Amino acid sequence: MSAAKSLGAPVPPGGTIGILGGGQLGRMLALAAARLGLKAHIYCDDPRAPAFQVSAAHTVGKFADQAALAAFARACDVVTLEFENVPAESVAHVAGLVPAYPSARALGLTQDRFDEKCFVQSIGLTTPRFAAVDSAQEARALFETFGRRAVLKTRRLGYDGKGQAKPTSGDEAAAAFAAFQNAPSIIEAFIDFDFEASVIAARGRDGSFAAYDPPENVHEQHILRRSVVPGRLTPRQSDDAKQIARRIAVALNYVGVFAVELFVLRDGSLLVNEIAPRVHNSGHWTIEACAVSQFEQHVRAVAGWPLGDPARHADAAMENIIGEEANAWESYARRAGALHLYGKGEARPGRKMGHFTQLSPLTRA
């Protein structure tokens, strides 16, 4: 390993950040790296990956292709990811050749909903009640145990509502498990929350920590529709959310940006719903409302640079542009605010095509 690739030295301007995954998050990471004079090298199996359009180099390859991964790793000074379903083994393989963040351990833990929730509880944080489900029979029985108000999810590989079911009977719970093709699953108590929120935070290689103000999030059909900061969170809840993120970051010895999705209950308390070991859709407003965006913050963290100030200089509302909504790009372009389009060819239903952020004067820091 060359001196530049040792764990201690930061990646200097001109160096290369490797990114596993080539979607819009990889694209925005590459744009942020470019601002700092760093090159991006994208690894993705889709030859039309949106991130390729803005990167100095790219490799079309599968995550299982160890030779291609090794060649990619050797061309980079540090490697990170934009997609939490990169196999942890692939990250471990890369990490044998070049520094890679987040670690395979942190990634592996957050890839399994059951392991993740056990971890969250083990560090004294609260999650919805949950249990592992390994058979249709268990699904049926636990659905009853959970008072018939529960959500069934596969332990692995779900996002934007994929691999999730909301049964209304024991039979439906059993059928849902079968529909998951008997994949190891988890049942979670249905939470009658007041609203949803998230906190985006970063931990540097040196252990420094920085958290953005947590937005309130609105989902529609399991897809994020809108993030508003400060939203309905009280200053106390905002601080609580940041402390939750800090505790998770330290326990995972995490490096990089990550998000914690939260349920805010009617009594004001916060439950941890999910950890995303990457930059997060609910943090896109940081591009305009903060001096250092979540994307630049992640690049800084994994490259060993000092973390930037996460302070907000404005209130912000971000809304996603989903599927056919992108056809209205001209009307978005006429609105006051910041339009982002991701360079995706086809506006399929449910596909995140872009986002739009509106700023307004800071109401509270």
Next chain:
Amino acid sequence: MSAAKSLGAPVPPGGTIGILGGGQLGRMLALAAARLGLKAHIYCDDPRAPAFQVSAAHTVGKFADQAALAAFARACDVVTLEFENVPAESVAHVAGLVPAYPSARALGLTQDRFDEKCFVQSIGLTTPRFAAVDSAQEARALFETFGRRAVLKTRRLGYDGKGQAKPTSGDEAAAAFAAFQNAPSIIEAFIDFDFEASVIAARGRDGSFAAYDPPENVHEQHILRRSVVPGRLTPRQSDDAKQIARRIAVALNYVGVFAVELFVLRDGSLLVNEIAPRVHNSGHWTIEACAVSQFEQHVRAVAGWPLGDPARHADAAMENIIGEEANAWESYARRAGALHLYGKGEARPGRKMGHFTQLSPLTRA
């Protein structure tokens, strides 16, 4: 010419903006195009051009290579430039194949200091006193006529102080002309200004106009050191500067972003120093202080999109990072504000390597 390449239709997301020139301005234009889901194709003769690192496509070619230029033009939906010394004939050649902005006429006019000043006076604006110089004898004589307080410049191809002399005697004026290898030149009265300023403005394909608040600029050794907005300009001077820009844009039937460099005299009046037919170093603060930066504004203008709102949401101070100063990148990264590095390999003296922008609360709109 295909429908998409006709003058009327805007370039839709997924389309390609061609950029002649691959320096930091081309790089920041490419980054801005990417935000809007547009691809950038850079044309530059330097195989290590900084803009290549962030662009979907690039061509290494000389501006004189008509075949390469034609192939480039055919691959683009619209072509623009980042560098005012692109030969006007090259732009005219490209414009025969695909819409190109600014026009070869506007470009040609601003490439000649004498023609430019004649134009500025012809539309009723004020410049420093000037005269064409075509011999060493004329240089000597006019230096005396101008009261021995005058600057000698080549009419064409100067930037950052190159091709300029400040003689202290008639002999020196004659020698300076000889040192310019007898290139057609211009003599300008030395202006004892209060301070320097500039105005960055845009005109859309539809004739719409938008001007940013003009910054006060400080130069050192003919290179921009610092731009501050609002600086010392009064609201009246700020409005005057925008009106100057509007008059120039309309007279040139200009499309795109341009800058007008101004001298602010002690009596409060404004003199036009120079027109730059491109995005401008003194407008870099718009990346952070405005919803739509000068780079995105230029992309919008040439792509036929609606112009964005140029309103500032903060005061701003931008300083250039020049030559060896870039070695201190870690200390810049620690400061509160936005660091931009341009991906240039070698920190040669006088070379613009990056810039740093600090925001502060808006003192006046």
